[in-house]
Amino acid sequence: MNFNKALGFTLLIAIFFLSCSTDDGSSDNESVIYQEGNITITLKNIDDDRCPTNINCVWAGNAEVKMTITNEDETMDFGLNTAGFINNELNFPTSASIFDLHIELIALQPLPEEGVPLSLEDYTVSIQVN
Secondary structure (H helix, E strand, O other): OOOOOOOOOOOOOOOOOOOEEOOOOOEEOOEEEEEEOOEEEEEEEEEEOOOOOOOOOOOOOOEEEEEEEEEOOEEEEEEEEOOEEEOOEEEEOOEEEEOOEEEEEEEEEOOOEOOEOOOHHHOEEEEEEO
C-alpha cells in the first residue's frame, strides 16, 4: 500500500448507504466509507447527542461516529467525536492513529432537530485519512 505521506493523502467521503445482505438474508446497516489497498473503514453506528438546531442548549453536545477498521486479518473498533476540546482538554477525540494512518472526523451532517428522528441513512460523514 502506498500512501503519499509527503503530500498528505486526503480523502473526504460522503457516505452512501447500501443495504448489505448476509448469508442468512438479513440486512446490516453498515457502509464501507474508505478502502485503499488492504485497509477498509466501515461505519457501524452514530450516537448523536448534539443540541438540536431548534433548541437553546448550554453546550453543543457531541456525536460519536463508531467505525471498524480492517487491515488484512486485523480488525479494530474505534469512534470519532464532533465535540473535541472542552475546557482545553481533548475529552472527545476527533481523530485517531491506527495502522500507521491518521483518521480525522471532518464533519457530520445534518444537525439534529427536536422531534425529527434521524436514522443512520440520514447522515453524511466526512473523514480525512492520511
